Amino acid sequence: TCGSPRRAASASGRTTTMVTEERRRRGEEGAVVLDLRHLDGLVAECLEDLREPAACERARSEVLEGNIKSAIRLAQGESGGSSVLEDRRLLFKLYKEQFVELAQNASSVEDTQSALLWCRETLAPMALEAYPEAYSEFKQALLLATLSSCGVGREENVGSLSNRRALAGAICGALRKAAGATPPRLANVLRYLLLLHRRHRVAEGGKGKAEDVDVRLIESQDGPMLPAEGRVASSRTFPEGDVLLLRDAAGITREEAVEALRREDGDIDSAVSSELCRSRLREAELREILLEYAQYRGLRGGGETGASDYALVREIATAVVEGRAGAGVLSKIPQLAASPAFMFELRRFELLERLRRGDRDGALDIARSDLPDLVERDESLLRELKRTMMAFVTTTTTTTTTNATEDEVDAACDAILRALGWSPPRLICVLRVLLGSHRAWHEREMRRDRLQDALGLPDLVVARDGCCKEEGEVEDDESPFEEPAVLTLMDFLSSTRARAIELLRTHDGNLEQCLETVFG
Numbered sequence: 001t002c003g004s005p006r007r008a009a010s011a012s013g014r015t016t017t018m019v020t021e022e023r024r025r026r027g028e029e030g031a032v033v034l035d036l037r038h039l040d041g042l043v044a045e046c047l048e049d050l051r052e053p054a055a056c057e058r059a060r061s062e063v064l065e066g067n068i069k070s071a072i073r074l075a076q077g078e079s080g081g082s083s084v085l086e087d088r089r090l091l092f093k094l095y096k097e098q099f100v101e102l103a104q105n106a107s108s109v110e111d112t113q114s115a116l117l118w119c120r121e122t123l124a125p126m127a128l129e130a131y132p133e134a135y136s137e138f139k140q141a142l143l144l145a146t147l148s149s150c151g152v153g154r155e156e157n158v159g160s161l162s163n164r165r166a167l168a169g170a171i172c173g174a175l176r177k178a179a180g181a182t183p184p185r186l187a188n189v190l191r192y193l194l195l196l197h198r199r200h201r202v203a204e205g206g207k208g209k210a211e212d213v214d215v216r217l218i219e220s221q222d223g224p225m226l227p228a229e230g231r232v233a234s235s236r237t238f239p240e241g242d243v244l245l246l247r248d249a250a251g252i253t254r255e256e257a258v259e260a261l262r263r264e265d266g267d268i269d270s271a272v273s274s275e276l277c278r279s280r281l282r283e284a285e286l287r288e289i290l291l292e293y294a295q296y297r298g299l300r301g302g303g304e305t306g307a308s309d310y311a312l313v314r315e316i317a318t319a320v321v322e323g324r325a326g327a328g329v330l331s332k333i334p335q336l337a338a339s340p341a342f343m344f345e346l347r348r349f350e351l352l353e354r355l356r357r358g359d360r361d362g363a364l365d366i367a368r369s370d371l372p373d374l375v376e377r378d379e380s381l382l383r384e385l386k387r388t389m390m391a392f393v394t395t396t397t398t399t400t401t402t403n404a405t406e407d408e409v410d411a412a413c414d415a416i417l418r419a420l421g422w423s424p425p426r427l428i429c430v431l432r433v434l435l436g437s438h439r440a441w442h443e444r445e446m447r448r449d450r451l452q453d454a455l456g457l458p459d460l461v462v463a464r465d466g467c468c469k470e471e472g473e474v475e476d477d478e479s480p481f482e483e484p485a486v487l488t489l490m491d492f493l494s495s496t497r498a499r500a501i502e503l504l505r506t507h508d509g510n511l512e513q514c515l516e517t518v519f520g
Contacts, residue, residue: 047294068101119142173278182273195250225260268451314329317409336416341419347374349408396415
């Protein structure tokens with residue numbers, strides 16, 4: 001069995017030439033270079049949330065399963081939950097759904113009487129005062145109960161299930177807002193990038209890598225929270241740019257975007273976070289790819305499902321960097337010893353370690369004999385040999401014995417995966433594709449992503465060659481036209497920013513001519 005290797009603190013100044021070369025290689029290939037240490041924290045936070053869901057998520061699950069009373073008890077016991085249930089609109093909808101559940105699941109006269117008692121004592125008194133449409137919905141609930149008694153079951157009555165999902169989203173969102181709870185950052189980043197990736201694929205005619213990424217991870221969309229009450233709230237307006245930004249970011253309607261901004265008092269970042277939570281990720285799939293990543297990175301809690309191939313890769317990589325890669329270690333994956341690429345990396349680690357210790361003669365012996373022999377077996381390693389020779393100029397000598405740094409182990413893991421022909425963990429592959437789509441989309445839209453800082457996207461990637469400009473970031477105000485004209489066309493055409501700009505360019509920026517062309 002393989003355990004998670006001890007996480008060693010990075011020693012300042014000990015990041016080797018190998019690490020820099022690996023990042024440069026990724027940049028040359030056009031791939032997004034992820035900051036894995038930052039991603040580690042996001043994964044750990046998300047796994048913890050999956051193990052112990054917040055009360056709002058538990059209440060949502062209870063509603064979806066038809067356990068309405070349990071959801072109400074959860075709300076009553078949660079901080080701020082009592083104020084949520086003071087909203088008579090939400091409380092009436094919960095009571096109504098409870099009546100429907102009782103009536104449709106009634107299998108005896110006693111069950112039917114219990115449902116009618118609930119209707120008479122709990123639901124009916126609220127029907128005339130909860131909100132204007134409540135009485136109409138009350139009559140509809142009675143109709144559902146009648147259909148159920150006539151033999152029309154739940155499968156035929158699709159309306160009840162849709163009510164469940166809308167109600168589940170409403171109570172989950174209300175409890176989250178009342179408690180001031182925030183979703184795991186990685187979950188919302190994935191939701192945002194997946195929805196944007198889908199829009200980008202549509203704009204590109206369905207082309208692109210990993211086209212089923214969003215299909216596998218996005219399960220459904222919950223209903224919105226109930227609209228904000230009050231004449232002032234209903235009459236407030238917001239900048240059109242904020243409305244369209246929220247609409248596109250969360251994949252919702254314009255009306256839902258306006259309501260979300262009203263609930264959040266115009267705070268676009270809070271509105272985006274709240275509305276993104278409505279897009280539900282497949283929990284089993286998400287947990288699987290997070291645990292796979294955690295095992296690959298040796299994170300705490302990553303071994304809860306037992307050893308995996310990725311955990312074994314990290315164990316061997318740690319042994320390689322620490323100089324413990326003997327025959328016993330390599331025998332755990334026999335094909336490694338037969339791989340020139342892996343053996344090259346193994347000898348290169350040894351060369352770099354000798355250089356750090358001041359043993360230049362020993363390092364030269366490896367460079368003159370072992371490495372050239374491996375290059376003869378695989379000519380693609382010639383460039384790596386040239387880069388390795390640069391270490392004789394750039395590596396600093398030290399007599400201090402230190403543990404393997406995380407950067408070195410990461411690079412060794414990557415070398416092992418290349419030698420085996422394996423892909424990195426799925427989370428890394430997915431994020432590379434999604435961040436690549438994010439960059440391409442905003443280049444196409446000719447603007448910087450206003451939401452990327454709030455979502456923490458720049459922290460996920462490593463800047464190229466020390467540049468401060470992050471992956472996916474483009475300059476502001478690259479459009480040659482006034483912003484109100486662009487937003488007007490986007491709204492009228494329900495189109496992308498790129499299409500609106502292209503139309504304005506065709507008509508020399510004349511908004512009236514653009515509208516005449518489209519609607520004339």
